[in-house]
Amino acid sequence: MRERQKKCVVTFRTTAGAMSMESACKAAGLPGRLIPAPRSVTAGCGLCWAAPPDSREALEELVMKKHLDVEGIYAIIF
Numbered sequence: 001m002r003e004r005q006k007k008c009v010v011t012f013r014t015t016a017g018a019m020s021m022e023s024a025c026k027a028a029g030l031p032g033r034l035i036p037a038p039r040s041v042t043a044g045c046g047l048c049w050a051a052p053p054d055s056r057e058a059l060e061e062l063v064m065k066k067h068l069d070v071e072g073i074y075a076i077i078f
Contacts, residue, residue, distance in 0.1 A: 008032075008056040009074045010063070011043035017069040018047040024066050031055055038078050043071060 012018040022034050032051030037043035051059060053075055063070050 004077050006053045006075060006077050007050045008053045008059060009038070009041060009076055010049040010051075010059060011037055011041055011071040011074070012047060012049075013044040013069060013071050015045045015047065017071075018045055018049065020066075021049050021063075021068055021070070024062055024068060025049065025051075025059075028058075028062055030058055030062065032059075038076065040076055040078065041072070041074050 010021060012021065018034055025032055032049050032055065034047050035050045037046055037048040041048065056073065060073060
């Protein structure tokens with residue numbers, strides 16, 4: 001069984017929003033990847049960006065700078 005870890009999770013209203021986040025994070029060199037949204041959070045498109053918790057501030061700055069369409073940013077353990 002995999003060990004539970006704390007993650008920073010960004011949810012999206014649309015799949016296009018999720019894909020834009022993936023592209024922006026890769027271009028900026030930020031860690032993380034798209035995964036199915038865990039049951040503990042809701043995402044309109046069912047996808048979320050999961051990253052290490054220490055990258056939350058950088059992700060928030062990227063979202064504001066690039067005007068990315070996100071639903072929410074959460075710190076969860078899964």
